[in-house]
Amino acid sequence: MSIRNSAAGAARTLARLDLNLLVTLDALLAERNVTRAAQRLHLSQPAVSVQLGKLRQSLQDALLVPGPRGMSPTTLALQLEGPLRDALHQLEAVLAPARPFEPASADTTWRIAASDYGETAIVLPLLPRLRAAAPASRLAVVQLVPQRLAHLAEHGEVDLGLVTMDIAPPGLRSRVLFSERYVLVGRDGHPALRRRPTLAQFCKLEFVIVSPEGGGFRGAADVLLDAMGLQRRVVLSVPHFLFVLSAVASTDLVALLPSRIVAAAGLPAGVRTVAAPLEVPGYDMAMVWHERVHRDPAHAWLREQVAGSITA
DNA sequence: AAACGTACTCATGCAGAACG
DNA sequence: CGTTCTGCATGAGTACGTTT
Numbered sequence: 001m002s003i004r005n006s007a008a009g010a011a012r013t014l015a016r017l018d019l020n021l022l023v024t025l026d027a028l029l030a031e032r033n034v035t036r037a038a039q040r041l042h043l044s045q046p047a048v049s050v051q052l053g054k055l056r057q058s059l060q061d062a063l064l065v066p067g068p069r070g071m072s073p074t075t076l077a078l079q080l081e082g083p084l085r086d087a088l089h090q091l092e093a094v095l096a097p098a099r100p101f102e103p104a105s106a107d108t109t110w111r112i113a114a115s116d117y118g119e120t121a122i123v124l125p126l127l128p129r130l131r132a133a134a135p136a137s138r139l140a141v142v143q144l145v146p147q148r149l150a151h152l153a154e155h156g157e158v159d160l161g162l163v164t165m166d167i168a169p170p171g172l173r174s175r176v177l178f179s180e181r182y183v184l185v186g187r188d189g190h191p192a193l194r195r196r197p198t199l200a201q202f203c204k205l206e207f208v209i210v211s212p213e214g215g216g217f218r219g220a221a222d223v224l225l226d227a228m229g230l231q232r233r234v235v236l237s238v239p240h241f242l243f244v245l246s247a248v249a250s251t252d253l254v255a256l257l258p259s260r261i262v263a264a265a266g267l268p269a270g271v272r273t274v275a276a277p278l279e280v281p282g283y284d285m286a287m288v289w290h291e292r293v294h295r296d297p298a299h300a301w302l303r304e305q306v307a308g309s310i311t312a
Numbered sequence: 313a314a315a316c317g318t319a320c321t322c323a324t325g326c327a328g329a330a331c332g
Numbered sequence: 333c334g335t336t337c338t339g340c341a342t343g344a345g346t347a348c349g350t351t352t
Contacts, residue, residue, distance in 0.1 A: 046320085066339085
């Protein structure tokens with residue numbers, strides 16, 4: 001029977017399949033062990049073994065074969081694992097009695113993935129609001145690793161991610177919080193910053209830039225300058241935004257920083273902002289979350305607090 | 313009310329892995 | 333290399349709901 005790959009075959013397979021068995025398959029794939037899946041389902045091991053047998057017959061696939069450490073999923077089982085888990089989670093979310101979220105008494109622990117920029121520009125303004133409205137809740141800010149964000153959100157290890165829109169994982173829901181622009185910062189009394197520098201003077205300055213992955217010496221400004229046939233001098237690259245403020249305060253280095261990090265963190269003594277001689281394109285900052293938590297009242301509430309704490 | 317179908321548990325067989 | 337352990341599969345018996 002090789003109908004599995006055709007659309008008609010898939011429809012026939014689904015129509016013939018006892019959908020209750022999908023819950024069993026989900027447990028089997030999560031545990032990779034019939035006995036433990038049975039415990040999870042509050043059934044006996046033989047009962048689940050029989051259900052696995054039915055799944056095998058319906059889907060014409062062994063699904064799980066004895067391997068070196070428990071049962072190993074077949075290719076088809078691996079293909080089913082993600083979509084099946086998502087589908088069941090979504091059903092659970094819809095069917096679960098929608099109890100309204102009560103922030104005043106909720107002891108929820110939130111997990112937000114953010115860079116130090118996200119911490120300063122978004123989490124910092126959020127904090128007073130969160131502490132006042134939900135005093136029994138806790139917040140864990142975890143390091144943002146963009147490549148892992150979709151996976152962590154999918155597995156419920158992160159509730160919300162704070163990322164620039166251009167790297168927002170396509171599978172996640174997103175909402176733009178604000179558009180960011182760059183400002184030029186340098187120390188008070190910097191000889192080249194007494195007034196707005198010309199483009200030529202700008203290119204002679206020594207820059208520190210933030211390279212979140214580390215080691216990069218090019219930013220949005222360099223792309224713009226390239227187009228004009230110009231170059232600037234980037235002499236220091238650091239992974240964190242906040243260190244930049246300290247660096248420009250104590251040296252003649254200057255930096256183009258997102259305006260909100262300057263506004264939220266505050267300028268250290270002896271540091272000032274200056275109008276730049278070119279308009280470096282900014283970026284849209286967004287929060288992202290998984291479909292699974294989209295309808296959850298508690299998560300929706302958190303997202304409203306984040307959006308509401310952003311100042312114009 | 314009886315017949316029937318379904319899905320469960322219990323007991324046990326069997327295979328492979330781990331251990332001494 | 334034999335024994336023990338672990339874990340899946342299977343047959344027998346049973347409970348329960350549905351159909352006639």
